[in-house]
Amino acid sequence: MNQVVPGRRSESTDPRALRTRKALVGATVALLKTHPVAELNVSQIVKEAGVSRQVFYQHFTDRDGLVLATAQDMIKEAYEGFVARFSSDRDFEAAVTALMTTLTDQYEAAVHIIDSPVHSMLDQEVVAIMLPTMREELRSRADEWGGADEQLLDDMASFYIAGCQHLLEEGVREGASPEEIGRRVELVRRVLIRE
Structure with missing residues (x-):
């Protein structure tokens, strides 16, 4: 990041x-x-x-x-861990659960950051970290759908990341367990990826 x-x-x-x-x-x-x-x-x-x-x-x-720097410090390692874990074992639900587990003690702070002026800048950072991984996940599926050009892959990956972020943020607001958040994101992923 x-x-x-x-x-x-x-x-x-x-x-x-x-x-x-x-x-x-x-x-x-x-x-x-x-x-x-x-x-x-x-x-x-x-x-x-x-x-x-x-x-x-x-x-x-x-x-x-300072709030942006704090938010970056809070999420950088967590999201990089998500990317590494998902890239190695391809288990999206487990990767999301692990991501949220690292952030559980910071839910209150995370909600205040989500409600702050730095939220959109932080989302841009998350997209930058996640985009290559999500692009490759979608690329492997795109052949099944008849292919997709690079722009469409980027657009789909960005849309997917934004949706995942929304679910993660809602889970944090609700105080949901990492396992519940992982399950919810996985259910949506299966529908969108057509599994």
Whole structure:
């Protein structure tokens, strides 16, 4: 996932900068468990992280930049794990269940991110991670349907990813178990893929 995050030190590899970034992201996750993004402000975040406002602004241009970075950190490993697992064993339901299991402790924070201004940017990140895998899954099926050009495969994969994301988000909002979310997504996949 490309982490294009606003801020001067957001991509620094200096150990102090990494510790500060980790503290800011950790504080944001903690606050997002009980506060919607609209209720968060930089003062709360820096107090929770134990850093100054000046240090905050050395890393991020604003609150939403930090919220996006936090969301990226929350999902990056989970979605990359999904892609790796699905690519190796082709069990979509198990891959979705594993994905949601890694996020279970962060459902409250995830709902607040879903309801925030960074949600659409985060969805774009998810599409970027998932598109190659979904494109290849659909490519193998397209021959059965009489073939599809690259644009149609990309369009179908993007549509499929958006639908899966919607189901995942609804499951998170409902507090559904990872197994229930995996089952729901798999049922829809079987119908769409014609299995």
